[in-house]
Amino acid sequence: MCAALVNGASNGDGVVLPICKAKESGAAVTSETYEYEQAQAKQRKQSESEEKQDAGGLRHVDSFKPLIPSVSMTSQLAQAVCVRCRGGFTPVEQMVNSNGEIYHENCFVCAQCFQKFPEGLFYEFEGVKYCEHDFHMLFAPCCGKCEEFIVGRVIKAMNNSWHPECFTCQICSAALADVGFVKNAGRSLCRPCHNREKALGLGKYVCNKCHTIIEEEPLRFKGDPYHPFHFNCDNCGKELTSDARELRGELFCLPCHDKQGIPICGACRRPIEERVVSAMGKHWHVEHFVCAQCEKPFLGQKHYERNGHAYCEMHYNQLFGDVCYHCNEVIDGDVVSALNKSWCVRHFQCTCCNTKLTLKNKFVEYDMKPVCRKCYEKFPLELKKRLKKAAESERRQ
Amino acid sequence: MMSKLKRIVDESREHKTKEIDLSDRGIQNINEVPGLMMLEHLTHLTMSHNKLAAVPPSIGELVNLQLLNLFNNIIEELPTSLSGMQKLKILNLGMNRLSHLPRGFGSFPSLEMLDLSYNNLSEQSLPANFFFVNTIRTLYLSDNDFETFPSDISKLKELQVLSFRDNDLISLPKEIGELRKLKELHIQGNRLTVLPPELGNIELTGTKSVFKADRNPWVHPIQEQFALGKTHVFDYIRSDTYKYLYGRHVNADPTPPPKSTDKAKKICKKPLHSKK
Numbered sequence A: 001m002c003a004a005l006v007n008g009a010s011n012g013d014g015v016v017l018p019i020c021k022a023k024e025s026g027a028a029v030t031s032e033t034y035e036y037e038q039a040q041a042k043q044r045k046q047s048e049s050e051e052k053q054d055a056g057g058l059r060h061v062d063s064f065k066p067l068i069p070s071v072s073m074t075s076q077l078a079q080a081v082c083v084r085c086r087g088g089f090t091p092v093e094q095m096v097n098s099n100g101e102i103y104h105e106n107c108f109v110c111a112q113c114f115q116k117f118p119e120g121l122f123y124e125f126e127g128v129k130y131c132e133h134d135f136h137m138l139f140a141p142c143c144g145k146c147e148e149f150i151v152g153r154v155i156k157a158m159n160n161s162w163h164p165e166c167f168t169c170q171i172c173s174a175a176l177a178d179v180g181f182v183k184n185a186g187r188s189l190c191r192p193c194h195n196r197e198k199a200l201g202l203g204k205y206v207c208n209k210c211h212t213i214i215e216e217e218p219l220r221f222k223g224d225p226y227h228p229f230h231f232n233c234d235n236c237g238k239e240l241t242s243d244a245r246e247l248r249g250e251l252f253c254l255p256c257h258d259k260q261g262i263p264i265c266g267a268c269r270r271p272i273e274e275r276v277v278s279a280m281g282k283h284w285h286v287e288h289f290v291c292a293q294c295e296k297p298f299l300g301q302k303h304y305e306r307n308g309h310a311y312c313e314m315h316y317n318q319l320f321g322d323v324c325y326h327c328n329e330v331i332d333g334d335v336v337s338a339l340n341k342s343w344c345v346r347h348f349q350c351t352c353c354n355t356k357l358t359l360k361n362k363f364v365e366y367d368m369k370p371v372c373r374k375c376y377e378k379f380p381l382e383l384k385k386r387l388k389k390a391a392e393s394e395r396r397q
Numbered sequence B: 001m002m003s004k005l006k007r008i009v010d011e012s013r014e015h016k017t018k019e020i021d022l023s024d025r026g027i028q029n030i031n032e033v034p035g036l037m038m039l040e041h042l043t044h045l046t047m048s049h050n051k052l053a054a055v056p057p058s059i060g061e062l063v064n065l066q067l068l069n070l071f072n073n074i075i076e077e078l079p080t081s082l083s084g085m086q087k088l089k090i091l092n093l094g095m096n097r098l099s100h101l102p103r104g105f106g107s108f109p110s111l112e113m114l115d116l117s118y119n120n121l122s123e124q125s126l127p128a129n130f131f132f133v134n135t136i137r138t139l140y141l142s143d144n145d146f147e148t149f150p151s152d153i154s155k156l157k158e159l160q161v162l163s164f165r166d167n168d169l170i171s172l173p174k175e176i177g178e179l180r181k182l183k184e185l186h187i188q189g190n191r192l193t194v195l196p197p198e199l200g201n202i203e204l205t206g207t208k209s210v211f212k213a214d215r216n217p218w219v220h221p222i223q224e225q226f227a228l229g230k231t232h233v234f235d236y237i238r239s240d241t242y243k244y245l246y247g248r249h250v251n252a253d254p255t256p257p258p259k260s261t262d263k264a265k266k267i268c269k270k271p272l273h274s275k276k
Helices: A038-042 A046-051 A071-078 A132-139 A191-202 A254-258 A313-320 A373-378 A381-396 B002-015 B057-061 B080-084 B151-155 B174-178 B197-201 B220-228 B230-237 B240-252
Strands: A021-024 A027-034 A095-098 A101-104 A123-125 A128-130 A152-157 A160-162 A182-184 A187-189 A219-221 A224-226 A245-247 A250-252 A276-279 A282-285 A304-306 A309-311 A335-338 A341-344 A363-366 A369-372 B019-021 B044-046 B067-069 B090-092 B113-115 B138-140 B161-163 B184-186 B210-212
Touching: A123 A132, A128 A132, A182 A191, A187 A191, A245 A254, A250 A254, A304 A313, A309 A313, A363 A373, A369 A373, B002 B019, B057 B080, B151 B174, B174 B197, B197 B230, B197 B240, B220 B230, B230 B240
Parallel strands: B019 B044, B044 B067, B067 B090, B090 B113, B113 B138, B138 B161, B161 B184, B184 B210
Antiparallel strands: A021 A027, A027 A152, A095 A101, A123 A128, A152 A160, A182 A187, A219 A224, A245 A250, A276 A282, A304 A309, A335 A341, A363 A369
């Protein structure tokens, strides 16, 4: 999987440039290593490194010593020319020998900035020498995240280069350099995040155990979805299905669960493990005991029952109207019903003199209000006549 | 008589009784009941079947009053202080001689039930702010002289009972259809020929509802539905056929039917001396 190509090392110190290619199924991670193994290289012997010399590689010298021409070499050196300027050397001039190439001291400079190599370090690329700074500027990859140069291992992915620690899952920030990644809608994601995203897109869940999509109904356990078949009933040991139930942190198949004596909510038919509301001969989840009309939970507030349904005060009144005509409050206790209205017993009175009435008293209907006989007798004769006539005409209808 | 009234007041002051019944005692002036206006703790005051011709402005000092019943007196004038009574919920002014209401009458902060039946009121009698009483649940205006009623009725969002029995109404405002809580509507004995289709927005045919509408000169199609029953009337006025007919009827602007003479003998219409 990983092929290292040593491109070159020279002069006691070297630059090793192995190119790493890694491919994982489904995910393509290309990682190139641009390593600078200085410490190791320093220990190498001159002869060794000379053997490895390669013209097309990168070279590095950490020091260069001016060659002091010896007597025996004088004639040879007299004909030597500088690799860079092709000029000869005067006898007293200092020469720089780099892997057998001879330079004037002033010609042995960075091809980009024409400055001497700081501490003698240079990088060679395609036969041209650069100082470390310019080499990075020209050739070193830039990290797609932190925008710094990358020295050492380079991760090539998503059309960009990255520091291994900078190439992370865009959801959970896990390092992806060694585990591979999956492209998801232009994002690089780790496999679990990708599965989750994909499941979400499909309206499905990802199993929290095997991290694959749950095609069927998931089993919820401690709030997370799972494939039911990862679990067995804590009581009978049977492999579970999605209708298994969680109870006190354990999982049971439905038949075993129902044997545990847990109250079942009258609304959702599911067990109640937290607060139980007991009302109307049933048990309810607090949030499932709601007004039959507005479906808002009572949450401990007063409720009113009628025909097997519970209602909030407002809707009970709206629907059944047992609000006292006189005080406009819900009638607490016995209700006096007359004239299509309701009254608190103590509020049922003659509208004309406010004398208390009971249904045993005779009263007269006056615009659907109760009037005691005594008051009615005091009505003007003309009104009594008209009311009588009106009542007769109504009866005819 | 005076001493008897005084004893009632004294007893209430001593025992802090909150309700006083002074009905049918022939009282002509509230000042005949000394100390009554000092009973600040009073919540209910009933003075029906007396001969009160006016209500003194000092009534406003009974700041805790929740119920004031002045039914069957001969009141022509009301003090403006009345509508400043903060806790007044029930006010019965039925069977008096009111032909107008005082300025600012609509500013009652908690009035729920108002009975103005059997007076001489008409649409001209209502002060500008009458419809500000948006706490009102029941409004009785039977046996008065309304020919129309302002569309501002829709501001009385809490209204459950509206009674116009034996007035001279020639039309109902269509805004009546916005009174979502209305459960009782009495419009019998008027001069109505059509109903606004908007009335179909409210449910007045249930067992807890009252809809009385006879003794009106209804147009023939409505009269036909009344013969079948109230639910038929409501189904009919909700129909597109009716909406079309109603639109045509309103555009034609027909002359309203004449007033009936039934109420001409109302005692509150007669000069006072003839009552005796």
